[in-house]
Amino acid sequence: DSGVTQTPKHLITATGQRVTLRCSPRSGDLSVYWYQQSLDQGLQFLIQYYNGEERAKGNILERFSAQQFPDLHSELNLSSLELGDSALYFCASSISGGTTDTQYFGPGTRLTVL
Amino acid sequence: GNSVTQMEGPVTLSEEAFLTINCTYTATGYPSLFWYVQYPGEGLQLLLKATKADDKGSNKGFEATYRKETTSFHLEKGSVQVSDSAVYFCALSDSMDSSYKLIFGSGTRLLVRP
Numbered sequence: 001d002s003g004v005t006q007t008p009k010h011l012i013t014a015t016g017q018r019v020t021l022r023c024s025p026r027s028g029d030l031s032v033y034w035y036q037q038s039l040d041q042g043l044q045f046l047i048q049y050y051n052g053e054e055r056a057k058g059n060i061l062e063r064f065s066a067q068q069f070p071d072l073h074s075e076l077n078l079s080s081l082e083l084g085d086s087a088l089y090f091c092a093s094s095i096s097g098g099t100t101d102t103q104y105f106g107p108g109t110r111l112t113v114l
Numbered sequence: 115g116n117s118v119t120q121m122e123g124p125v126t127l128s129e130e131a132f133l134t135i136n137c138t139y140t141a142t143g144y145p146s147l148f149w150y151v152q153y154p155g156e157g158l159q160l161l162l163k164a165t166k167a168d169d170k171g172s173n174k175g176f177e178a179t180y181r182k183e184t185t186s187f188h189l190e191k192g193s194v195q196v197s198d199s200a201v202y203f204c205a206l207s208d209s210m211d212s213s214y215k216l217i218f219g220s221g222t223r224l225l226v227r228p
Contacts, residue, residue, distance in 0.1 A: 002157065002159070004157075033215060033216075035216075042218060042219075042220050042221065043203065043216075043218040043221075045213070045215040045216065045217070048213050048214075048215060055213055056213025056215060058213070058215060090157060090158065092158075092216075097213075097214050098214055099143075099144075099145070099146050099165070099207045099208065099214050100146050100165040100207075101207075101214065102148075102160050102163060103160075103207075103216055104160070105150075105157040105158040105159070106157055107156060107157040108157050
């Protein structure tokens with residue numbers, strides 16, 4: 001158990017809908033990352049937050065947004081869903097977000113868009 | 115840009131065989147290097163890491179040495195077990211990238227037969 005929790009574990013929805021994925025980092029970790037794992041794209045970085053502030057964006061679509069709350073949990077919002085958004089979404093956390101930090105991954109949320 | 119290249123899988127071995135999974139990288143700064151493992155239906159777990167040249171990471175019988183001259187971080191294990199069957203990801207975090215995101219290779223599936 002990494003200490004990172006993600007809910008829900010599975011999510012099935014229809015095209016055009018909006019969903020929210022939730023992540024709670026390990027106790028004491030200030031940095032949260034979101035990654036998408038798909039068969040065609042592999043593991044791709046989406047966005048990073050550090051202590052409530054957005055630090056970096058990766059290959060995140062404009063239809064996607066995220067935030068980190070004062071209690072440090074994070075939510076990833078996916079809207080106007082398309083079939084191609086079906087993937088496994090991972091949250092990871094680290095102490096400070098530095099190069100040498102270990103990122104600890106949650107179990108993921110599997111999103112299926114029908 | 116930064117990238118990680120892993121050998122294609124699947125790799126199929128008999129129990130107690132020697133394992134090597136090749137990983138090479140391209141980075142602009144002084145990256146930290148990681149091996150993560152993903153068991154079926156689970157999230158990513160850190161297997162080992164190395165944060166500077168010539169460092170050797172080791173865990174659970176797995177080893178990898180950070181070779182700056184060959185830009186490599188090959189994963190090795192002297193005697194694999196059936197329980198090692200999983201997908202292995204090589205990753206880097208670059209000091210020149212302010213996000214310190216992880217850049218992953220495509221993953222190598224290992225299947226160990228009894």
